[in-house]
Amino acid sequence: MSRFLGRLSRTPSTHSIKSNQSDANGEPLPPKTSQILTTPAPGCVPKPRDPLTPEQEAKLAELEKYARSVASQTAPPADYEVWEQKWLGEHNLYQRYLRAAKGDVENAKKRIKSTLEWRREFRPEIIAPASIAHEAETGKQIVSGFDKDGRPLIYLRPARENTTPSNDQVRYLVYTLERAIDLMPEGVENYAIVIDYRGATSQSNPSLSTARAVANILQNHYVERLGRAFVMNVPWFLNAFFTAITPFLDPITKEKIRFNANLAEFVPAEQLDVEFGGRYNYEWDFDVYWKTLTEQCGIAEDGSRKQTGAKPTAVDKHADAIAATQLTGDGATVGLGAAAGTTAALAVAAGSTGAVSANGAKTTAYKYLQELADYEELLSKYDTFLFDCDGVLWSGDETIAGVVSVLQKLRARGKSVIFVTNNASKSRATYLKKFAGMNIEASLDEVFSSSYASAVYLKRVLNFPADRKVYVIGMHGIEEELDAEGILHCGGTDEEDNKFLPALDFTSLQNDEAIDPKVGAVVCGFDMHMSYIKIAKAFKHLTRAGCEGDVEAGKEGGGCHFILTNDDSTFPAKGGPWPGAGSLSAPLVFSTKRTPTIVGKPHKPMLDCIIATKQFDPARAIMVGDRLNTDIEFAKAGGIASMLVLTGISTRDEIEGEDAKTVPDYLINSLGDLDAVP
8 A cells, every 4th residue: 555556547448438339228329528517417406405493503603603713813825815705605614514513513613623724725726727637637537417416426437547646636636526516506515426446456556645635635624525425346355345344334324325336326317427327428538628627617727716607606506505404413424535546445434323413402312221121122132242341341450240140141142242442551362361360251353452453453454564663652462462463663661761861861862773764653552651762752753754654665764654552531440540542642642743543442443453353233233331432432433332331431421411422322330230131
C-alpha cells in the first residue's frame, strides 16, 4: 500500500463498453456519444418532504447562529468570503450536520466548526480546473446522469488510475464532488456513486496517506451527501473485506450500499451506461467531458464562477431539501475510499441508531434484567457473547462473584465466548495466565486485546516493513504482541527510556543515536513508566520531515504512523478508576497536532481484527461491557446487541433521562446474576 506499483495508460481501455450493439432487451443501442448528461430524466424527482417541527427549527436556528458566530470571529481571506457566505446560507447545511450528529446540537457544532476551518484552507468551491485536469484525463471519475430520485451519478473506475499518490488526487476528488453538487436539481441534496472495479488490481491501491485524506474529507466535510453507493464487479482481493464488514453495518448504511446490483432498478435506462444494462452509449473523450462539465457548472479558468451560463447556486436550489423525518438519530455517514481512483474499498463511518432524536425525545429503551425468565430469554436469543474483561469478569485481582459459573454454563449451552479488552498493558499470553489464575476457561484465539489488534493492524493492514521499527510508549503487553508478529521495536521497557532527565537538560536527546531514523511508527498505550524521554522521542518521530508520508522499506526517516492502542480516559483497577491510555496520549496529540489511528474499542480496527478470525451471526451476538463510551458504542457501531453491567465504570444514571446519549439494549447489575439459570 505504500505506493502504486504500476501505472495505466492515460487512454483507458475500451473493455468497459459492450461490444454488442443491443441493450438488455435486445433493442438496438443509440449511437455512441461523448456528451455527458447534466439534467435528470422526466419524472425523476426527490420524494416529498415533511415540514419541520418547531423543535427541529429551533435546533437548526441554534446551529446556524453558532456557525455564523464562529465564522465572524476570524474573517476568511477576502477572495474566499463570498464562497463562505454562500456555504453558510445553504439551508440544508444545518439539517445535514444535525442529522449526522444524531440530533446532538453540541456535536453538530463541533463538526460544522471543523468543516468551516477545512473549507477555508482547502477552498473547495474555487479549485482551478487546469490545476487538476491531468487527474481527469483517463475518465477515472465521471459525473454524468441521474438516478430515479434525481441524484447526480458519479462513476468511479479505479482501473483507470493514471497518477501516483498526491494532493492533486484528493483535490480532484473534491472537485468532482463539488461539480456533482452543482448539478443537483432543486430539492436534491445528495449524489449516487457507482464504483466499478472491473479491471482493477491489488496494485492499484493508493498510499495510506491518500486513503486517510479521502476518508477524512468524505466522512467529516461532506456529511450526509451520499444517497446511494453501488459497488460493481468486486474483485477477489476485496470480496472478503466487503463480506466481512457488511454484517456489521447498521440498517441505514446497508440500505445505501448495494453490491453488484441491477442498476436498471435505480437508474432510468436512457441515463444508465450500457456497461450496466442501460441505453446511455457513452464513449470517453476528455476534451468533450472537461469542456461540457466546466461550462454547465459555469466554472471560470481560475475556479471562480462565470457571470452567465452557470447553474443556480446551492443556496438557491436547496432551501428546503431535507425531510424533517430525516433529522432524527437514524442517519449514517458513509465515506468512499475508492473515490481517489483507489481500490482501498469503502471507508465507512456507520452511524448507529441514536438514543436521542433531534427534538430531544428518547428513542431507545433498555431492558433491565432482574428475573429468571429475563435471563432465560437472553440466553435463548443470542449464540455469541463478547465480553469486556476489567469491570465485567473481574475488578482488579478479584473475580466478580458468579462469573466463572456463568461462563461455564454458556459453554455448556453451546455458546461462543469472545473476550475483548482495551487493556494494552498485557499480551494475550499474559491474559491467559490471568484467566487461569481466576479459574476462567479461555483459549488464545478467544482473546482480543488492543495490544494484539495494534500489532495485527500494523502488520496486516498497514503492511509495515520488516526492517522498520515501532517506537513504543507502553509496557510488556505491546512489546510481546509486536514480537509475535515479527515487528521490530524500541522504547517501551528499554532501560534507557525509563529514567528521568536532569532539569532542562536535553543533551542526551540531541545525539545522533537518540532518535532512531529506522522508526516508522509510534504506538502509544497504557504506560505506568511514562517519561519525558518517551514523549520527546515520539514527538520527534511524529513531526520529522515527511512524517505523514509513506513508510518505505529499506529507508530511514520519512513517514511515521501514529497509533493509539485505545483512547480510554481511565483505567479500571482496584482503588480506581485511574488515568488511562487516552489520557496518557494527550501530550503527544496536543504537541504533534496529528490525528492518531485508534485501534481499540469502540473503533473499527478492533472490530476488523475480530471479524478476520471469528465467524458469527451479528443478529445473534451481544457485547457485554461496563463502559458506555467504549463497550456499548463498540456494539452499536458493529450492529450487535449490547448489555451494560454495573460492576465497572458506567452507572445507571448515565442511561436515564432525555440527555442519555448512549443506551444499551440490556442492563444487568452483574454478569454473575445470570448464574441463577440452571
